[in-house]
Amino acid sequence: MTTTSSMEPRLLWSSAHGRSAPAALATYGAQAALAGSIDAADPTVVFIDCVDADAKAEVSKWRSNHGAAPYLVPVVKNASPQIIVSLVTHGANDVAGHEDLLFPDAIVGRSRDEARLLHLAKSCAGTTDWLQRVADDISSPVFFKDAAGAYTGCNEAFERRLGRDRKDLTGKTVYDIAPSDLALVYQKADLALASRGGVQIYAAGLPKPSGDVGLVRFYKSVISDGASVTGIVGTIHDIGSSTAEEEIQEALRELLHHANAHEAEALRADARANADRTLLARIAGKDGAALTHLHRQYAPRLKRFLNRMTWSSHIIDEVVNDVFLVVWNKAVDFRGQSLVSTWLMAIAYRCACQAIRSEHRFANTLPLSYERHLAALHYSHDYEGADLLTKAMGQLPVDQQLAMSLSYVFGHSTEEVAAITRSTESAVKARIRRSKKRLRDIIGQVD
Numbered sequence: 064m065t066t067t068s069s070m071e072p073r074l075l076w077s078s079a080h081g082r083s084a085p086a087a088l089a090t091y092g093a094q095a096a097l098a099g100s101i102d103a104a105d106p107t108v109v110f111i112d113c114v115d116a117d118a119k120a121e122v123s124k125w126r127s128n129h130g131a132a133p134y135l136v137p138v139v140k141n142a143s144p145q146i147i148v149s150l151v152t153h154g155a156n157d158v159a160g161h162e163d164l165l166f167p168d169a170i171v172g173r174s175r176d177e178a179r180l181l182h183l184a185k186s187c188a189g190t191t192d193w194l195q196r197v198a199d200d201i202s203s204p205v206f207f208k209d210a211a212g213a214y215t216g217c218n219e220a221f222e223r224r225l226g227r228d229r230k231d232l233t234g235k236t237v238y239d240i241a242p243s244d245l246a247l248v249y250q251k252a253d254l255a256l257a258s259r260g261g262v263q264i265y266a267a268g269l270p271k272p273s274g275d276v277g278l279v280r281f282y283k284s285v286i287s288d289g290a291s292v293t294g295i296v297g298t299i300h301d302i303g304s305s306t307a308e309e310e311i312q313e314a315l316r317e318l319l320h321h322a323n324a325h326e327a328e329a330l331r332a333d334a335r336a337n338a339d340r341t342l343l344a345r346i347a348g349k350d351g352a353a354l355t356h357l358h359r360q361y362a363p364r365l366k367r368f369l370n371r372m373t374w375s376s377h378i379i380d381e382v383v384n385d386v387f388l389v390v391w392n393k394a395v396d397f398r399g400q401s402l403v404s405t406w407l408m409a410i411a412y413r414c415a416c417q418a419i420r421s422e423h424r425f426a427n428t429l430p431l432s433y434e435r436h437l438a439a440l441h442y443s444h445d446y447e448g449a450d451l452l453t454k455a456m457g458q459l460p461v462d463q464q465l466a467m468s469l470s471y472v473f474g475h476s477t478e479e480v481a482a483i484t485r486s487t488e489s490a491v492k493a494r495i496r497r498s499k500k501r502l503r504d505i506i507g508q509v510d
Contacts, residue, residue: 071179072107075107077109077125078111085167087166088110096109108174110138118155122137138159138161138164141161152265156174157177177282180201199219205218207294212250215233245269256285260287261284262284264283265281267281269299281298282299336404340399354390364404408479412484466484466495467498
């Protein structure tokens with residue numbers, strides 16, 4: 064990768080467990096992050112070992128101690144889209160999976176490029192020509208805007224990502240390149256950055272040349288002449304869905320399982336229902352082993368369901384914990400008027416609705432709205448996937464998606480879906496009927 068500045072960002076490695084930097088990362092000159100080794104005046108990339116640590120807590124600690132200057136890359140076991148977005152909203156610049164550091168060329172190159180670009184933006188005296196020359200040698204998509212929010216330039220990677228020539232972009236605003244709801248997200252972010260200064264990191268959808276919308280991470284900073292803000296420089300990268308295909312395939316396997324083996328499944332469901340009631344009776348007697356068994360049996364299923372309501376991994380984990388806390392405290396009140404699985408889903412649905420409302424109300428970052436979270440999750444999961452049915456499902460309204468998922472993926476009856484969502488059977492039937500018609504229309508259009 065071409066280097067256009069002698070100010071090459073340093074690479075540091077931080078591990079709360081005292082582990083050394085991975086060998087492949089060490090070949091890039093990564094050194095241990097020691098007390099006093101961070102200088103805000105120099106561009107620095109810090110890889111944080113979070114494989115066995117709370118990544119959000121580690122990122123928050125680094126930001127508290129060192130401010131916005133270091134380019135932070137927490138290293139986690141699995142860098143799924145949900146984890147990436149969650150850590151980005153908590154202050155990470157990028158996220159690497161443990162396996163990404165076996166061949167770290169891409170993550171190291173991107174991190175150094177972006178850290179160097181934004182470091183230069185602080186001292187460019189308001190001139191974008193210099194930054195443009197730097198951006199042309201960067202593999203990540205880079206764009207520039209003036210103080211009024213109009214694009215003034217970009218590099219070839221950004222042109223390819225949007226499918227538009229930079230001459231066509233110059234003078235345009237976000238409302239010229241994106242749907243109004245997404246453009247409003249970008250504009251609010253730009254205004255917030257211009258008023259606060261510093262560095263801004265967030266995730267949002269971004270249209271692709273195909274017309275689809277992909278989930279990306281934005282990393283932006285102001286351009287200043289020393290007295291006032293003269294513009295904005297930003298980079299993006301697509302947040303891929305390494306786990307989405309697996310989740311899609313698992314969901315479709317369940318769908319086929321219910322469709323092709325309904326009678327056998329019904330018999331097994333009766334036996335499972337009896338076993339669940341026995342477990343719940345033991346939990347009512349404060350049998351911890353029974354709670355562990357029920358958790359092991361239903362936690363993965365609850366997480367898959369909650370993943371259709373929010374991509375936030377910490378909300379999902381908290382809701383699952385809340386569900387089984389309710390089970391522990393309220394098992395004695397279970398009267399057997401529904402299946403235990405239906406009761407658990409209903410608790411999860413109510414807890415998730417409350418958690419999502421609270422998260423949206425008290426978030427101090429720059430989150431997308433709940434509706435945009437859902438939309439971006441669907442884009443990430445479905446436009447990246449190859450399955451036509453999954454793509455079509457992502458086009459349905461949220462209430463119809465939940466009804467279809469609960470009924471056809473998780474195998475609940477119409478009565479159970481109504482109980483879970485606190486609706487009526489007639490309303491659920493109407494949603495499923497509209498969903499089927501809509502799916503036929505969508506698939507017909509795609510075909």
